[in-house]
Amino acid sequence: MPGEQDKPERISDAEYAVMEALWLRSPLTALEVCDEVCEKRDWSLATVKTLLSRLVVKQAVSTVPDGRRFLYSPLIERAEYAGSESRRLVDRLFGGRAAPLFAQLAEAEALTESDISEIEALLKELRK
Amino acid sequence: MPGEQDKPERISDAEYAVMEALWLRSPLTALEVCDEVCEKRDWSLATVKTLLSRLVVKQAVSTVPDGRRFLYSPLIERAEYAGSESRRLVDRLFGGRAAPLFAQLAEAEALTESDISEIEALLKELRK
DNA sequence: TTTTGAAGTCTACAGATGTAGTCATTATGA
């Protein structure tokens, strides 16, 4: 049937770390992903394998057989993910409005000087 | 011992809906919270009771006895929560930089005309 | 006083998540 787009399942925190490795470089083998994240997160290779297979089920990662093993690649782009998560946050916490989010960050002093400059430039750009 | 501040436990999606009701108005009884959210989320009163007690355990909500029942109030403020969640997102997805988040929102056309104006005004304010 | 209804507490249970071990298979180097 047409319109075959199961709404993408959410990617968990741990799974996200694996996605990051794949966004950095891909395709990768499970071992290579582990090289990238196991130390940092104090994970075993088994954990990475589990997360990879869950990501495959969630259709967030694709596999290409390479001999008896797989090469894993991201199926969703980082920007796509970042965008949907950002929007989700803005919807949940700020009624879908970006301005209050900005105000919040400003109040929390989470804005650096360069953030401010960049955002100014960005807005100027949007105004054109 | 001093410094008694267990890092706040995370509030789940469902629990957040309950917090919203309490941020809107408090203190409330469990039934009143249910009046506020049960219809919207299609929950039973039992569900609200469970969520409230979990929030009490997580020290996100306080109770004051009122006869044989409790009046519930939020222990953490909405702004506090929104701030920490926003920061969490920025850290996770954008390396702690806020500018890319707004670039992302712009790209996703999640910035309305009035968002832009408001943010511009805030920027002007920050510049002072 | 007796019935009833509102509360909180306990228990339940499926699914998601974090984390990892075991196992069977198979390519590969000795």
Add this chain to the structure above:
DNA sequence: TCATAATGACTACATCTGTAGACTTCAAAA
């Protein structure tokens, strides 16, 4: 050819989450 190492599949298990029913208690209405 044979042992070995790498690999995916399967299994495990505790905790968190979403949802809610059962039970106990007690105040209030009848």
